[in-house]
Amino acid sequence: MEDHILWSYSVLSISRKVMKQLKTGETGDYPGGRTKAANILMSGYQRRQKNITSLDRDDALAQDGAHVCMHCGCISPRYHWDHLIPRSRLRGETIPLNQVRSCPGCNLSRGDRDLMTWHRQRQTFPTLGVLRRYIKLCYFYAKERGLLDETADDAVANGLPFDPRELPRRYPPIDQLVWDHAHPTVGRG
Numbered sequence: 001m002e003d004h005i006l007w008s009y010s011v012l013s014i015s016r017k018v019m020k021q022l023k024t025g026e027t028g029d030y031p032g033g034r035t036k037a038a039n040i041l042m043s044g045y046q047r048r049q050k051n052i053t054s055l056d057r058d059d060a061l062a063q064d065g066a067h068v069c070m071h072c073g074c075i076s077p078r079y080h081w082d083h084l085i086p087r088s089r090l091r092g093e094t095i096p097l098n099q100v101r102s103c104p105g106c107n108l109s110r111g112d113r114d115l116m117t118w119h120r121q122r123q124t125f126p127t128l129g130v131l132r133r134y135i136k137l138c139y140f141y142a143k144e145r146g147l148l149d150e151t152a153d154d155a156v157a158n159g160l161p162f163d164p165r166e167l168p169r170r171y172p173p174i175d176q177l178v179w180d181h182a183h184p185t186v187g188r189g
């Protein structure tokens with residue numbers, strides 16, 4: 001399961017860097033493409049030369065961001081709190097920083113489906129900000145319970161509340177990605 005998580009996180013990190021470069025007009029550092037760069041980054045995580053950082057920064061950004069639906073970006077007269085790892089699958093456990101502001105439409109449409117299953121079924125892709133938070137939640141959930149070395153198949157069969165096999169292995173082209181609806185300028189984060 002760890003490889004599913006680290007790979008998705010590595011591609012996300014590289015995509016984020018490329019987005020920033022395009023925004024600032026820098027030339028790319030990744031002539032080999034995102035996949036090659038993500039491979040190098042992933043081996044750093046695997047060898048524990050790099051670590052996935054805590055959710056503190058993600059939370060601070062969410063706190064001072066615009067009040068919009070984190071899934072679709074719409075402005076709604078009222079919001080729900082959507083649990084990135086579905087509450088119903090957590091069987092009473094509470095996970096800090098698991099909630100994002102969501103319009104009622106997105107929240108009700110998703111129900112208790114796995115975040116990425118929901119996106120796949122409606123052919124959308126999350127913002128990188130939401131996805132980064134979600135991948136971190138999954139990683140720390142598995143790490144704290146000693147599950148990182150389990151196969152994803154076994155862990156899901158044993159009641160894991162998210163599906164690591166659904167984490168994106170490939171990301172859409174950079175110009176189709178959104179960093180964060182609450183922080184439309186990519187410079188933050």
Ligand SMILES: [Zn+2]
Pocket residue numbers: 069070071072073074102103104105106107
């Ligand atoms: Zn929405």
